[in-house]
Amino acid sequence: MRYISVFPIVAILCILFGSAFTGLVIAPGVASDVVRAPSVGLVAYSPSEAKGRKIYAREGCVYCHSQQVRNVKADENLVAAFGVSKAGDYFYDLPHFLGTSRQGPDLSNEGRVWRREIGAPARDYLIGHFINPRQYNPNSIMPAFDYLSTQELSDLTDYIQSLGAWKDNVKVAAAGL
Secondary structure, eight states, X not given: OHHHHHHHHHHHHHHHHHHHHIIIIIHHHHOTTSOOSOOTTXXXXXXXXXXXXXXXXXXXXXXXXXXXXXXXXXXXHHHHHHOOOOGGGGTTOSSOOOOSOOSSOOOTTHHHHSOGGGOHHHHHHHHHHHHOHHHHOTTOOOOOOTTSXXXXXXXXXXXXXXXXXXXXXXXXXXXXX
């Protein structure tokens, strides 16, 4: 008799669990809109950039800097200048450093601001900023990374200069230049 009164509850719980599992685990894996390829123009990190990315993670830069331009009011200026980030933009990133809060500026397009084409002035600025941020902005709350080796600073700079830089190559190719 007790079995008959418990069965409907167990059946309903099984149906709910099965539906939730299907919707949250199985469906995203077979969905056609899941990104399985990089954004057009995105290139994999060079060995130096990959090392710089590891330094970025190790030093906790991700806690204060996001790498995602969102379509929200706070990002209006970034959206106008660089566009909204897309899933394919992070194809080679694992783990992803998107971030949800910013103490410092968003870095997703920093490679477009401090382009490699600028040469030594851009590298010198970035390395100097890593070593002593308050020399460049007296109100900066960024910690000094003056203990990093010259090679680590170079790798970190290579990583920062890679962020979003590929988007300019896509614009040039689209314009037929």
